Amino acid sequence: MSIPFVRDLEIEYGRCDDLAPGIRRVVAGNPSAFTFHGTGTYIIGRDKVAVIDPGPAIEAHVEAIMRAVHGETVSHILVTHTHNDHSPACRLLQPQVKAPTYGYGPHGAGKAEQGVVVEEGGDLEFEPDERVRDGQIIDGGRWQVDCVHTPGHTSNHICFGLHQGKALFSGDHVMGWSTSVISPPDGDMRDYMASLRKLLDRDDAIYWPTHGPAIRDPKPFVHAFIAHREAREAQILACLEEGMTTIEAMVAKLYAGVSPGLHRAAGRSVLAHLQHMVDAGRAACEGAPALDSQYRAVDTGSCL
Ligand SMILES: [Zn+2]
Known part of the structure; x- marks a missing residue:
């Protein structure tokens, strides 16, 4: 949407x-x-x-x-x-x-x-x-x-x-x-x-x-705003599942069409998503989520 x-x-x-x-x-x-x-x-x-x-x-x-x-x-x-x-x-x-x-x-x-x-x-x-x-x-x-x-x-x-x-x-x-x-x-x-x-x-x-x-x-x-954020989270999850670990790499991929002047703000937005995903158990990182953390996806679909 x-x-x-x-x-x-x-x-x-x-x-x-x-x-x-x-x-x-x-x-x-x-x-x-x-x-x-x-x-x-x-x-x-x-x-x-x-x-x-x-x-x-x-x-x-x-x-x-x-x-x-x-x-x-x-x-x-x-x-x-x-x-x-x-x-x-x-x-x-x-x-x-x-x-x-x-x-x-x-x-x-x-x-x-x-x-x-x-x-x-x-x-x-x-x-x-x-x-x-x-x-x-x-x-x-x-x-x-x-x-x-x-x-x-x-x-x-x-x-x-x-x-x-x-x-x-x-x-x-x-x-x-x-x-x-x-x-x-x-x-x-x-x-x-x-x-x-x-x-x-x-x-x-x-x-x-x-x-x-x-x-x-x-x-x-x-x-539409709710759907937009849910779609963004799905994109971030796909990045993690591809093995991408840093916010910098995700911003370069997901915001390729956006002016580089806005990439810092985009990085903070991706961090906000990742914090939410870590809180909800859909992603993980060492320590508290930060701009320079290494992230990974959490497999929630098996081993229950
Ligand atoms: Zn304001």
Whole structure:
């Protein structure tokens, strides 16, 4: 099953676009191979509004958010997760709007609960004023959102489900333009797969990802992402069964058509798969799975 990517998006940095009743977006000028056109900061409600993912610490972007909410009150700042293109602008926006920030916790919070220390990457300064939990409802008066804990891309990733219009702000968990980066140690393939399946139990009508256009028929998309990862795992297993032992060799084979600039990220994605496969007993290596480990397949089909 191929992923029905959607990439058509007309944007202008600094402009606020009305997308649907009670949903606006300002895109930050931080385009890259990982952010597409840049970070989309959403504003929900009218008069008393929430800002979702203020974005990278770019002053011009925060000024554009402030222009967009001129004459209104920002009552909540919601953060899907703590990558550097999502949460740092909280520190520029919050002193101006004086609203509390809401998020699952600091970078690595979902792993800290498992006793794992995560220091790699991310916005290590962010600490939400209010820590939210899965299933919690944030009430903004005329709008309400569910907090949907969706670890995988990061351990502290939250999607926000707006009741009005059944719109899910899917952050970097499900995006229309690209697959999500799952990079250990904070990224976790098993959690990511469970978080994809979790969305299948919901009845959201539309997803608004942080990067790229909306996903208007979300469930086939989620199914396609699950199928894509299952196919990737099958390819990795085939590599192991051929006697290939290193992530480097697997990346060279499986990502032959991908720009070499993305091979480092691809290696971390293969590592995420292998960690999941080692956990599940389908692959093995000496010690904890790492980028330079030697892997082998585990024969699960006989000797029972
Ligand atoms: Zn991210």
